[in-house]
Amino acid sequence: MNKRKIYNFFSNKVFLFTLISILAGLIIGAVILLFAGFNPLRAYAIIISGVLGRFKYISYTIIKATPLILTGLSITFAFRTGLFNIGAEGQFIIGAITATAVGYFLHLPAIIHIPVVIISATIAAGLWGGIAGFLKAKFGVHEVISTIMLNWIALYFQNYLVYMDGFQKPGGETSYSIQPTASIKLFGEWKLSDAGFAWFNSNPFLRDLFKTPVNFGFLFAIVAAVIVWYILKHTTLGYKLRAVGFNKNAAEYGGINVSKSMIISMTIAGGLAGLAGAVQVMGVTHNVSLLAAMEGFGFDGIAVALIGNCTAIGSVFAGLLFGALKYGGTKIQPAMGAPSEIINIVIGTIVFFIAIPRMISLLIKRFSKKDRL
Amino acid sequence: MGNKAEARSDDVVIEMKNITKKFGDFVANDNITLSVRKGEVHALLGENGAGKSTLMNILYGLYTPTTGDIFIKGKKSVISNPNDAIQKGIGMVHQHFMLVKPFTVAENIILGMENTNIIGSLKMDHALQTVKEISEQYSLHVDPDEKIRNITVGMQQRVEILKTLYRGAEILILDEPTAVLTPQEIHELMRTLKKLTKEGKSIILISHKLKEIKEAADRCTIIRRGKKIDTVEVSKTSEAQLASKMVGREVTFQVDKEDKKPGEVIFNVEKLVVKDNRQIKKVNQFSLEVKRGEILGLAGIDGNGQSEFIEAITGLRKVESGKVLINGIDITNKTPYEIIESKISNIPQDRQDRGLVLDFTVQENMVLEKHSQRPFANRGILNHEKIRLFAKDLIEKFDVRPTNEDKIAKTLSGGNQQKVIIAREVSNDPDLLIAAQPTRGLDVGAIEFVHESLVKQRDADKAVLLISYELDEIMNVSDRIAVMYEGKIVGILDAKKADIETLGLMMAGGKSDNE
Known part of the structure; x- marks a missing residue:
């Protein structure tokens, strides 16, 4: 990227709108905090130092952001090809279940085990997403309806599996944990060994950093973002999918197979959300547990995609922002007794304001018609 | 109608004086003066983007002029918004109708001007009565109780005209009113315009179709690139003169093409049957041949199966029975991609x-x-x-x-x-180029270009299939003319021997004698 391009990027209207929306969200959050009797400046200071204050915090923020970036990419990809993937939640669950099962039942050396887990989870969730694409292509079932249904099916499927003999950890409401060879935590085993313990004690900085379940997941998310960008921009597949997304009649007329495109698009979107689930299991939780409700990774992904203006790179930054707010937000409760739910209000407001520019620009168009050709 | 053009100049109802409108650096209207007399049809002619719509939007209060004044019946007026324009007796019928589709005709007409009784409920009886009276006065026949979505486009336009009359319009602006109409509906509209001017209304007709200006207008103001070129008496001006004033150079309506002996058959359709979305047979036992080095024009009134036929031969719609062959290869029910690969290209209707x-x-x-x-x-x-x-x-x-x-x-x-x-x-x-209504909505310059492109294709010894609802276009461009009626070919004529009466008869289902 040369200088001019960088300049264009930052003076870009969409980028400015996004920035203003984020600011507006923070301001409204501040007003609410004020009404609730808390000092908003102090609350935000706590959040900022709670996110950036120590390497450990940064590390946690990235860990929180990783699955959100991936589900954001999933929704972004579907959206750019004209589909609204509400099903990232369920695809995430299928990815997590598959990763846990393959990670626990198979015994392989790490170098093979990790890719096998990742690939199988991505494929399983991709097929799960593909169901919605197939239903739309074949029977015209709207993907919003079908993916919402598939979310619940996935949730109860996980709960069913968690209670299955041979998978349920005795006495718990979770499954067995994956084999260490399937984990992508950095120094996961070694950290707990005597040698590792001693070594970390003599390196307090690194101890701080590696205390967290720091893992390779973020790298996967970055690679996935690059792949999504590349597919959309530089491949004939991306061309076809975008053409169908913008105008399926013209695409059909131009010889593009519209049904096939829809199925492929939902499959890739599902795969991305499934990768999020796999990364979460392999890097953080190591198992799946009984779910009383949706965990929200998929739904948060919708907000991430929106804040990121439905671009691959945007999803990465929006995911990081989201991770920071979610992780930093938990710190205002112990520090000053302010409810961390405020942060959810802030996030909601940001999304709201992101949606508004579209409205504002529509309104501007309407009223400035007077002075346009 | 030419005699009305000699009306006295003190009958002027609208005068736009030295109107200039700038958008930034761009001058859309440059010192344009326009005066419209009572009881005349005044055409506003110009290419797309010449500034006709800008001028009319100023008159309708959508834009304010940068400089210049508007006089209504000799009185200097400022028109600040469309409501203001309506109050001052100016009504506009837009090219794309502004109707509420699930509402009835009467509800649409009174929308925004509803009479209510003391508790606020609609006095529908009274409204219906008024609508009926106006529609009878101007013989604009509509069914007041029918929903907009159930009536034809021509009828919808009548509703739009009634809407402006209901609001007391004395001056009606019609923006490209025939663009969406069938030939019969155009005919009907022309009759309506005559009736309206007889009742003392003035009409400004925005158009780039010379034929309809010749038919309907008394005077015509020509605008080119934002400037007024001239105002002429239509009866004393030929179509060619109008056209050259519009585009700024001589325009030939006759498409230049040399005689050419067509080669072997390159594309043929045998006993094709195609159904529409409601499962009605729109193409019925249809057979046709197109040869190398010829333009075959397919004439017919809209809705006689042309759309379904094109969709079927380009792979966008299922062929129920029959065969489609190009270069002897069967492409019936192949995918659009395979059909493109077999060297058929299509300039689509929409x-x-x-x-x-x-x-x-x-x-x-x-x-x-x-x-x-x-x-x-x-x-x-x-x-x-x-x-x-x-x-x-x-x-x-x-x-x-x-x-x-x-x-x-x-x-x-x-x-x-x-x-x-x-x-x-x-x-x-492509070996076969299908052109479906390739000049719809285009101005004279662009139309010439399209026609030249088709002729070039023919001269390169390729086949061209032209589908058009405009008889002039068919007659000018084609080598042979096939007429489609109710899903069948009723006859094929040599374009040189075809005359408009015979074709018109065939389009209505009659047989040709010189077949």
């Missing part, structure tokens, strides 16, 4: 819906069918540089404006959008 991905750039649109082929892609990876060069070349060859391959297609004018499509389709080097 350029915005089928022809272009409007949100794509011009260069992306240029390779819609070819994006997966070398040199534009290799192993699934696009070669942006090759696509750009290809698009640049076509933009230059086909004179697409602006000359920028990165422009988003929807920002181009209709004529330039059509050029993009033609460039793309001709660059496929």
Whole structure:
């Protein structure tokens, strides 16, 4: 990227709108905090130092952001090809279940085990997403309806599996944990060994950093973002999918197979959300547990995609922002007794304001018609 | 109607004096003066983008002029918004109707001017009575209780006209009123216009169709590139004169083409049967042959199965029975991709819906069918540089404006959008080029270009199938003319021997004598 391009990027209207929306969200959050009797400046200071204050915090923020970036990419990809993937939640669950099962039942050396887990989870969730694409292509079932249904099916499927003999950890409401060879935590085993313990004690900085379940997941998310960008921009597949997304009649007329495109698009979107689930299991939780409700990774992904203006790179930054707010937000409760739910209000407001520019620009168009050709 | 043009000048109802309108640096209207007399049809003629609509939007209060004044019945007036315009007796019928589809005709007419009783409920009886009276007075027949979505486009236009009359309009602005109408509906509209002027209304008719201006208008003001060129008495001016004033050079209506002996049959359809979405047979036992080096014109009134026929032969609609062959190869019910591959290209009827991905750039649109082929892609990876060069070349060859391959297609004018499509389709080097209503909504200059492109294709010894609802176009461009009626060919004529009466008769289902 040369200088001019960088300049264009930052003076870009969409980028400015996004920035203003984020600011507006923070301001409204501040007003609410004020009404609730808390000092908003102090609350935000706590959040900022709670996110950036120590390497450990940064590390946690990235860990929180990783699955959100991936589900954001999933929704972004579907959206750019004209589909609204509400099903990232369920695809995430299928990815997590598959990763846990393959990670626990198979015994392989790490170098093979990790890719096998990742690939199988991505494929399983991709097929799960593909169901919605197939239903739309074949029977015209709207993907919003079908993916919402598939979310619940996935949730109860996980709960069913968690209670299955041979998978349920005795006495718990979770499954067995994956084999260490399937984990992508950095120094996961070694950290707990005597040698590792001693070594970390003599390196307090690194101890701080590696205390967290720091893992390779973020790298996967970055690679996935690059792949999504590349597919959309530089491949004939991306061309076809975008053409169908913008105008399926013209695409059909131009010889593009519209049904096939829809199925492929939902499959890739599902795969991305499934990768999020796999990364979460392999890097953080190591198992799946009984779910009383949706965990929200998929739904948060919708907000991430929106804040990121439905671009691959945007999803990465929006995911990081989201991770920071979610992780930093938990710190205002112990520090000053302010409810961390405020942060959810802030996030909601940001999304709201992101949606508004579209409205504002529509309104501007309407009223400035007077002075346009 | 020419005699009315001699009305006294103190009958002037609207005078727009020295109107200039600037958008930034762009001058859309440059010192235009227009005066409209009581009881006349005053046509406003100009190419797309000449500034006709801007001028009328100023009169209707949508824009305010940069400089210049408007006088209504001699009184200087400022029209600040459309409501104001309506109050001052100016009504406008837009090209795209502004009707509430689930509402009835009467509800639409009174919308915004409802009479209510003391508790606020509608006095519908009274409204119905008024609507009835107006529609009888001007013989604008509508069914007040029918819902808008159930009536024809022609009827909807009548509702729009009634709407303005209900609001007491003395001056009616009609923006390209015939663009969406069938020939019969156009005929009906012309009768209505006569009736309206007889009752003392004045009409401003925005159009770029010379024939209808000749038919309906008393006087005509010609605008070119924002400037007023002239105001003429229509009865004393020929179509050719009007056209040359509009485009600024001589225009030939006759398409230049040399005699050419057609070659062997390249495309044929045998006993084709195609159903529409409601499962009604729209194409019924239809057979047709197109030869190398000829343009076959398919004439007919809209709705006689033309759309279904094109969709079927391009793979967009299922063929129930019968055969479609190109170069002797059966392509019945093949996919659109396979049909394009077998060297059939199509300039689609609806350029915005089928022809272009409007949100794509011009260069992306240029390779819609070819994006997966070398040199534009290799192993699934696009070669942006090759696509750009290809698009640049076509933009230059086909004179697409602006000359920028990165422009988003929807920002181009209709004529330039059509050029993009033609460039793309001709660059496929097809054996058969199907052109469905290729000049719809285009101005004279662009129409000439389209026709030349079709003739070039024929002269290169390729086959062209032209489908059009405009008889003039069919007669000017084609070598042979086939007439379609209710899903069948009623006859095929040599274009040189065809006359408009015979064709008109055949389009209505009659048989030709000189078949």
